[in-house]
Amino acid sequence: MTGETEAELTGAEPSRNRRRPKAPIMEIEGRKLKPATLMMGHGYDPTLSEGSLKPPIFLTSTFAFESAAAGKRHFEGVTGLRPGGAEGLVYSRFNGPNQEIAEDRLSVWEEAEDALLFSSGMSAIATTLLALVQPGDVIVHSAPLYAATESLIGRILGRFGVQWLDFPAGATDGEIGAVLEKAKGMGRVALIYLESPANPTNVLVDLEAVVARRDTLFAGGDHQPPIAIDNTFLGPLWHHPLAHGADLVIYSLTKYAGGHSDLVAGGVLGSDALINTIRLMRNTIGTILDPHSAWMLLRSLETLELRMSRAGENAAKVCAWLKDQPQVEKVVYLGFPDNERQADIYRRHCTGAGSTFSLYLKGGEAEAFAFLDALKIAKLAVSLGGTETLASHPAAMTHLSVPAERKKALSIGDNMVRISIGCEDADDLIADFAQALRAMGG
């Protein structure tokens, strides 16, 4: 940023992004429209694109300015001299119509002031951390986190002098407070980073308790650490963290939002102020999503509620059946909370139990592998949130690099299988799991 003042900025009339409707329809006669309705058209005016009902894919690396003054004004937005990003289209590393329509629609689900799209969930997380954290700062996080997020904080940011402290996902109010207090003594607490439920243990974090502790401990100070939460497993349908006091919501949109296992994308939602800071970092390092994937995401958002609702209903049926099978040790599914504290967090924060859960089989790796190899409908693959059911073995796959001690502490055992239920017929899935359990032998 230069020292240029607001008075020196161009006075030209803002040239709005042409595809954005001047007055988006968010309500009809006082009735606030639901996200499922807004996903079909919000943020796009067909008359600005030759009447094309669906937004065209804008495959261009750069955009022609209406005038030199407009170009200057747009760059004031891109470089952060004027908050809120560019008011027009500039260059595809900064913005693009497909990305902006998808960002507007994503914001709807959490009533966020603004949203940003990224080339993956990890690039969303990395860009956010780079934007908010400086050498010497402390990050407080819940544990476990998605393995790559843990590596990014511990191994990569650690190389640049960033410190971290964690608390277990299911921690009590008091435990959360104690860790925050200790972190405050170590340096500037730049960020509180949560993942709820934790991957792959499915343990929920008490976000409201974290907010209350943060507010008390940092009251009156000149810096209140923002709270960011990875909502990939439950969002955007079953958990709305901004409504519970989080400042930023982070997504791997590769999962439920993309929903068809055919794209990789990430998102960050939150207040204008925080999003502006993160946007500047995205503009600099170029972690924006490409137009084609943004278009695919728009297609996916149209059916998000249908897909997630169906997958959630299927998971409830499948889990109710699985937990009574003789080959099953336990099913860790949010619909059957492990203890009263988890049940309480669930009641206060969630509107649904999701469709991803952990299945602990009787036996070890051999039995788990036999079960996985026998599946006929469910696919043996990592990831989650797609229309098709997926099953994987965290200890040998996504969490292979986690040290044995930590795996043990987190209950990532050799007998654990992670399952993401899709939109198939629930009874067909039960038939598949029944024959796979029988194939385990023993």
Ligand SMILES: Cc1ncc(COP(=O)(O)O)c(C=O)c1O
């Ligand atoms: C909870 C969670 N956060 C972040 C990520 C990273 O997302 P991506 O693979 O889109 O980079 C994943 C991927 O599995 C995840 O499960």
